Amino acid sequence: MMEYSVVIPAWNAASTLLQTIASARAQTVPPRRIVVVDDGSTDATAEVAAGAGAVLIRQANAGPGSACMAGIAATDTPLVALLDADDLWFPDKMERQIAVLLARPEVEIVSGAVRTFASDDPLHRPMVQSGMLRPTLVIRRGVFDRIGPIEDMPGLRGDMLDWLARFRHAGLCAEELPDVVALRRVHRGSLSFGRDALRDRGYIEVARRALMRRRAMAEGGGGT
Template structure:
């Protein structure tokens, strides 16, 4: 199996980063490298990681957004495959193993995602939690050459929608993405997180992502006519 590295962007994640890292370390298929990018946290995120004494590289930067932090983390990896995880979320133990197996069977597939289940607070095992297809950073495993070809993950205004935009760019570049049917990751919803509730200021990012997608389609259409 090809080797993989992990990137976790983290902002004020002291309450959750330990569980996220433990879910990475619990994988049946072990990572060659784990990189946490502290995106200008003002809490004890860095101290929590240091106290765990784990084989983790921690990079620190001024707050620039999760896309910027993810891109910076990817830049220091040389592994053929890259898996990413939000600092609020968790992987189930066989997530990576199943993704590696899928990519091994499908060499023409650029990346593979999984279904995920949502939970609130510290209760990830609620049986009635909602689940669905996780086109997200937390479920993504992508080939290194795809990242190099498509370019950085760009943070839109408000800090939401960067992965929607980047995944769209991957598809527009002609790369094939797959979705596994199994729930292999858990998405934590908590007050203060970027994914918590509706927020007009943060939701501006989705509008910008849609506008950029339309602009790219218009440019591609003009270029092919």
């Protein structure tokens, strides 16, 4: 079985982080290492991470992309799994995804579906989302050498959208499991909660970069 590390970018996540780490530890194929990157939190995030036995990295607030890359730099396993600090994994998530990577060496990323849940909204209606979302991703670490780092966008939204767009632009292979492998928490205060004109600027930058790549390819310049 291939070894993997878990990287958890965390910002003011003291109230949810312990559950998140526990869901990573409960995997039927456990990780070699769990790395929590405290991205300039002002609450007890760092203390919770250290108390749970995770490898703790602290940095000034820079964004989830920067935090992910700091965590990845602290690992040496052939696989890296990303997990947001307020989300949860099902126990067999990693076992199922690693099986795909072992059987299909051409696959560089395996993802799956998530089901949303709300810890502070009794009227929230759970829904299932597909697509390559951070808490579902298992990545061969060599992909970062080919694609480059996860970069934070203006407003700190869209970092994974940009990186995954570059992944697709490079023609690399991904596989998405059809079943739910993770639970995504919906709560006020998270970076992804609701619509916000200032935070949503990141999505505009993602679209701009994608357009520039397409133009470069059309002009014969390739580009990433």
